[in-house]
Amino acid sequence: MKRNLLTAQSGGPTAAINSSLAGVVFGGLSSADVDKVYGAVNGIEGVLKENIIDMGGFADKGMLELLKQTPSSYLGSCRRKLPEKAENEELYEKIFSVFEKYSIGYFLYIGGNDSMDTVKKLSEYAKEKGHETKIAGVPKTIDNDLAVTDHTPGYGSAAKFVANSVRQLYLDTLVYDMKSVVVTEIMGRNAGWLTAGASLANSGALHPVDIVCLPEAVFDFDAFAERLNSVMKEKNTTIITVSEGIKDSAGNYIAESKISRTGGDGFAHASLGGVGKTIEHFISEKLHIKTRSIEFSTLQRCFSQNASLCDIEESFAVGRAAVDFVTKGQSGIMPGFVRLSDEPYKIEIKPFDVAEIANLEKRIPKEMLSEDGMNVTEAFEKYARPLILGEPRIEYQNGVIELLKR
Amino acid sequence: MKRNLLTAQSGGPTAAINSSLAGVVFGGLSSADVDKVYGAVNGIEGVLKENIIDMGGFADKGMLELLKQTPSSYLGSCRRKLPEKAENEELYEKIFSVFEKYSIGYFLYIGGNDSMDTVKKLSEYAKEKGHETKIAGVPKTIDNDLAVTDHTPGYGSAAKFVANSVRQLYLDTLVYDMKSVVVTEIMGRNAGWLTAGASLANSGALHPVDIVCLPEAVFDFDAFAERLNSVMKEKNTTIITVSEGIKDSAGNYIAESKISRTGGDGFAHASLGGVGKTIEHFISEKLHIKTRSIEFSTLQRCFSQNASLCDIEESFAVGRAAVDFVTKGQSGIMPGFVRLSDEPYKIEIKPFDVAEIANLEKRIPKEMLSEDGMNVTEAFEKYARPLILGEPRIEYQNGVIELLKR
Numbered sequence: 001m002k003r004n005l006l007t008a009q010s011g012g013p014t015a016a017i018n019s020s021l022a023g024v025v026f027g028g029l030s031s032a033d034v035d036k037v038y039g040a041v042n043g044i045e046g047v048l049k050e051n052i053i054d055m056g057g058f059a060d061k062g063m064l065e066l067l068k069q070t071p072s073s074y075l076g077s078c079r080r081k082l083p084e085k086a087e088n089e090e091l092y093e094k095i096f097s098v099f100e101k102y103s104i105g106y107f108l109y110i111g112g113n114d115s116m117d118t119v120k121k122l123s124e125y126a127k128e129k130g131h132e133t134k135i136a137g138v139p140k141t142i143d144n145d146l147a148v149t150d151h152t153p154g155y156g157s158a159a160k161f162v163a164n165s166v167r168q169l170y171l172d173t174l175v176y177d178m179k180s181v182v183v184t185e186i187m188g189r190n191a192g193w194l195t196a197g198a199s200l201a202n203s204g205a206l207h208p209v210d211i212v213c214l215p216e217a218v219f220d221f222d223a224f225a226e227r228l229n230s231v232m233k234e235k236n237t238t239i240i241t242v243s244e245g246i247k248d249s250a251g252n253y254i255a256e257s258k259i260s261r262t263g264g265d266g267f268a269h270a271s272l273g274g275v276g277k278t279i280e281h282f283i284s285e286k287l288h289i290k291t292r293s294i295e296f297s298t299l300q301r302c303f304s305q306n307a308s309l310c311d312i313e314e315s316f317a318v319g320r321a322a323v324d325f326v327t328k329g330q331s332g333i334m335p336g337f338v339r340l341s342d343e344p345y346k347i348e349i350k351p352f353d354v355a356e357i358a359n360l361e362k363r364i365p366k367e368m369l370s371e372d373g374m375n376v377t378e379a380f381e382k383y384a385r386p387l388i389l390g391e392p393r394i395e396y397q398n399g400v401i402e403l404l405k406r
Numbered sequence: 407m408k409r410n411l412l413t414a415q416s417g418g419p420t421a422a423i424n425s426s427l428a429g430v431v432f433g434g435l436s437s438a439d440v441d442k443v444y445g446a447v448n449g450i451e452g453v454l455k456e457n458i459i460d461m462g463g464f465a466d467k468g469m470l471e472l473l474k475q476t477p478s479s480y481l482g483s484c485r486r487k488l489p490e491k492a493e494n495e496e497l498y499e500k501i502f503s504v505f506e507k508y509s510i511g512y513f514l515y516i517g518g519n520d521s522m523d524t525v526k527k528l529s530e531y532a533k534e535k536g537h538e539t540k541i542a543g544v545p546k547t548i549d550n551d552l553a554v555t556d557h558t559p560g561y562g563s564a565a566k567f568v569a570n571s572v573r574q575l576y577l578d579t580l581v582y583d584m585k586s587v588v589v590t591e592i593m594g595r596n597a598g599w600l601t602a603g604a605s606l607a608n609s610g611a612l613h614p615v616d617i618v619c620l621p622e623a624v625f626d627f628d629a630f631a632e633r634l635n636s637v638m639k640e641k642n643t644t645i646i647t648v649s650e651g652i653k654d655s656a657g658n659y660i661a662e663s664k665i666s667r668t669g670g671d672g673f674a675h676a677s678l679g680g681v682g683k684t685i686e687h688f689i690s691e692k693l694h695i696k697t698r699s700i701e702f703s704t705l706q707r708c709f710s711q712n713a714s715l716c717d718i719e720e721s722f723a724v725g726r727a728a729v730d731f732v733t734k735g736q737s738g739i740m741p742g743f744v745r746l747s748d749e750p751y752k753i754e755i756k757p758f759d760v761a762e763i764a765n766l767e768k769r770i771p772k773e774m775l776s777e778d779g780m781n782v783t784e785a786f787e788k789y790a791r792p793l794i795l796g797e798p799r800i801e802y803q804n805g806v807i808e809l810l811k812r
Contacts, residue, residue, distance in 0.1 A: 042582070076583065078582070169704060169705065171478040172704050177484070203806050299700065305570060305712050390805075
């Protein structure tokens with residue numbers, strides 16, 4: 001018997017999450033086991049409020065392509081974490097009553113580790129109560145910090161934007177005949193994958209990045225100063241990439257360090273601008289090098305014009321695969337990537353138990369970090385370079401990117 | 407008799423200044439009146455230091471195309487302003503002795519209003535002393551503030567990056583079901599063209615920008631608050647675009663306003679992060695709306711992957727035209743654009759006397775501003791939209807933009 005499919009998006013947006021949505025919708029609309037494809041607006045909130053829309057319009061190929069190039073979450077998002085069943089069983093009952101009302105045979109939740117926690121809880125509840133709805137997660141996060149899967153959809157595009165920005169910022173520093181440093185603050189509180197991804201700017205004749213500051217290593221101002229001074233002996237300018245989440249040996253965020261500034265009110269206080277500004281002040285005040293800091297902010301997760309084709313296509317494929325898995329009866333799983341080879345780059349998509357993913361964080365392993373923790377190794381380059389390859393065709397109208405608004 | 411051509415770049419880099427360089431070099435290499443084409447490194451400094459390179463390698467079409475897609479200044483830049491002749495005639499003599507040594511019949515200086523001042527002084531000196539070198543400027547500036555010319559090379563690409571970023575940042579704000587504001591701080595100290603350009607994000611079903619804060623209008627916190635509150639009654643989120651140079655009615659920079667903050671050291675002080683942070687604090691502290699500020703920083707002048715084809719092609723054409731004009735005997739001129747029609751967009755390139763351009767600034771005229779000064783009119787849209795149209799083909803290698811390094 002044909003059942004309906006419901007999908008939703010959760011967590012922070014990426015340039016590729018709508019490509020996964022497109023994959024889910026395409027998979028659903030072309031599956032013999034699926035009748036209607038629905039989308040819940042603002043994640044699990046939309047399920048609870050029955051804010052549910054019919055996605056049948058995406059049978060149109062033009063619409064589907066436009067969805068793939070649209071960054072951010074088409075269906076909206078939420079940050080709501082489900083309570084334990086014991087704390088609020090009514091909530092679970094409400095969700096499954098909505099599933100029943102809409103004849104939802106398949107629920108696919110696109111998101112990061114928090115969302116996988118929701119998938120885990122709902123699929124366990126379904127099993128326990130004998131509900132037939134099959135529930136799966138579809139991975140996404142620019143942070144690349146999901147366990148088990150080789151990498152996450154959304155990471156390649158964010159890393160590509162960051163690497164290309166850093167590359168062009170570096171060229172900009174070469175213009176004047178003087179020493180200068182640019183500090184780029186990059187997202188990733190506990191895992192430094194995206195910050196490390198900026199080092200992919202190093203290619204061909206250009207080597208912008210010499211120092212990366214990652215949450216995987218303790219940040220020490222003295223060691224950093226020594227390393228930077230040694231870099232500046234060799235070249236006029238460099239781009240330092242800094243993860244927002246770096247900490248000192250006592251476990252305190254560097255963003256909250258008290259770096260005294262000259263001028264102004266004269267008080268030593270934490271920088272208002274985050275870790276980038278803190279490091280900028282340190283370099284200019286203590287090392288006396290002209291420095292500018294740049295925070296990529298939400299631009300790094302939403303700038304589709306520099307997306308990775310590999311990422312966009314894999315995001316689509318993983319969404320489609322999730323439909324395959326649930327319609328074949330699997331539940332409580334998340335399709336992820338297994339790397340078969342680096343050169344040529346080959347992956348396969350397999351279902352993983354969400355219990356192995358939910359609430360866990362994958363950080364950069366030791367072999368991808370230099371001994372002093374301030375750079376990445378060849379192993380990282382081999383791992384990450386394939387993920388940023390290829391450029392999707394982008395449609396424009398009136399000089400601006402065509403975007404799909406719900 | 408064939409003479410050599412010397413070119414150089416000055417002022418801040420743009421995504422299109424190397425396209426103008428390509429136009430000059432192509433024009434020179436294909437002109438019957440030009441023997442060799444040279445480039446001086448770091449602007450007029452390179453002339454004084456005889457840091458001069460042969461540009462003959464750009465006869466290769468692949469190299470020339472790569473130069474066109476490379477942002478920043480291939481030949482490097484400087485910010486040196488020439489003193490008046492009376493103050494340091496030796497400097498002038500030195501420059502012309504270098505011209506003589508290298509048989510420079512034509513000197514083309516690519517830059518903004520300061521560079522046009524150099525062109526003016528050198529061409530007047532040449533005339534006065536009977537030097538035969540013909541001297542012309544080639545316009546560039548993301549600020550679009552050069553007098554006489556309809557617009558400037560470099561502006562279209564910067565405006566396109568800003569508009570496309572704002573458009574995608576807006577989509578990002580729509581993701582959560584809550585009110586929020588993003589403040590984008592945009593370059594332009596005295597002229598608001600680039601900040602106004604962000605409003606080109608408004609197109610089709612998306613209308614991200616409702617308020618633009620320009621140096622052409624006095625910024626008043628109360629009027630701003632009233633306008634923003636009225637916008638937020640109509641919609642959940644909006645992007646406010648703010649020029650770094652906005653001032654209050656007393657002529658003080660808003661970036662230096664004392665906006666008291668809660669928490670922290672409790673002192674009221676100027677924001678460290680510039681005008682974006684100041685406005686962000688004002689909105690979140692006084693109007694109690696969730697706000698984030700983003701400074702595009704140098705990214706807005708160097709991100710080639712979102713360049714405007716119109717801009718890249720016109721920048722090339724204006725460089726080439728400058729060669730035509732000087733080889734026909736003109737001196738002390740800058741080729742500029744005359745707008746023939748908006749729809750269809752048509753321009754012609756004409757030589758203008760640099761004396762009409764040097765040291766002047768063109769600001770946004772009244773008819774392009776709304777009455778309250780907080781928005782642009784249809785007239786601005788008509789003027790600016792054609793300048794961001796078209797997308798150049800970008801070459802990648804290893805997932806990053808191919809760039810030419812000197």
